[in-house]
Amino acid sequence: MSVPDPMSPSSGRLAPDELLGRIGAGDERAFETLYRAHFEALWRFAYGYVHAREIALDLVQDVFLAVWRTRDRLEVRTTVRAFLYAAVRHQALNHLRDERTAARLLRTHAVRSGDGPVGMGTAPIDPHDAAVAHELDASVMRVLDELPERRRVVLTLRWKHQLTADEIAGIVGTSPAAVRVLLSRARDDLAKLLV
């Protein structure tokens, strides 16, 4: 039985491992496939942190540049997408930390997270939102306000990006068991919404 040549043109979809193998071998088209498969979701994920289109784009581009530059020594422990999400999160958190000075200039804004830029960035409260909130289920706001930042990330990744508990654990740097605990608490939050 012959070993498939990683460089040979392949028809149909590539298994992630095969894709990575080809990228490692310098196949630019395999890389473009990876890029196009994940760009939009990663951009939305980054946008959740920075809430600025160009910066979100920069963050994602930097991640892919790093992937391409280090393609020959990439080590992916979970899945490719978990690897990419983890890298984007890392970049986003670094970016927010660097921008803390700028954030201080904006102190007139109430920010929801008390302690610097953690989790899904800082969702500002604005008058418009506040006005709209009157019409909305007060329980929604109550549930959200009680959510720690880290749980926001976990829930976002599971409910808006459909990642598995194992992948999420790898991304936020915790154990799958800890993620499951977070998720089970989140189900209780859902239950409150559904009363």
Next chain:
Amino acid sequence: MDPELLDRYLAGECSEDEVATVRRYLMAHPEAARGLERFLNDLDAVDRTVQAPHADVAWNDFSARQRRTSAGDPRAVGSRTTRTRALSVLMARTRWWRSPGVVATGLMAAGMIGIAVLRTKTPPPPVAPAAPRPTPTFVTNNRERATLRLPDGTQVSLAPASRLRLAPDFGEERRDVYLDGEAYFDVPHDSLRLFTVFAGNASARDLGTQFLVRKYPEDLTVQVVVRKGAVAMSGVGRLGAGDLGRLDADGQASLRRNVALGTYFSWLDGRLVFRDTPLIDVLRALRRWHDVDVQLADSTLGSLPFTGTLTDASFRSSIDLVGLTLGLRVRRDGARVTLEPIESRTPTATTPATPRP
């Protein structure tokens, strides 16, 4: 409703039957559905209306950065300086001050756009929002020009054979438009809702301004010329009045100052100004403006430089002027128009008739 089921539904782990169960529940309980939607939107403050950049635009941008990295260009990684990054953060936050009244949805935007059509010859509606598209798109064919008024007050003149698409969320947090071809923009500046034109692999961001952007399929570069105010062009930087920025497909940028603006903007008044323009490009312009394909008897003629001003009023006078200037004959066979060297009319002329002894 079992929250465990809802959790798996959101995570995409449900069977078809389970999906149907959850959907039935949500339809029967609009309050719960609304609450859930809001909960999900607020998790990361990203809702459905947030549109990612187009994948092609992003990939082109990535490729350009990648090439710059290999070339050792420091702009490759993190294209913005720290200062402007800080500025972007500032803008991202300040949008929350915006009064609710200004918000226009994509659909409203489509409805509010007023269209005025400038004909060059044929009357039928040159500009029509392409019906099946989810976003407002304006298309001109050859011989057609259009002036548009966008919902934010921006005036656009769309050159022939061009296409302008508005992002679905145009006018909400930003004003993104996508251009193929050429267009002139007169933009009321609004730093909370930046106006950005994406064309080819480049973007031009308005900093309060009148400018034009050009990238026809055959153009090797994306070209941005500023008449008034300033524009930030990707890869090039800040352009002021009289500046011409260019970005080629390889990400090579160039900037020229104090260009003759008339050359670039005269088409708005129906005049086409050429300055040492290769004949092939002149003919492409004539095709767009008059919908007439002109053939060359010899393809090497295409590189002849033409300088002159043509009007959009008459194809015949335009092509005659080109022929006269370049010493070429205009041959018409029915609808077919060919430019040829004057000698080639008499094929035997290459061996001049010598007087017989």
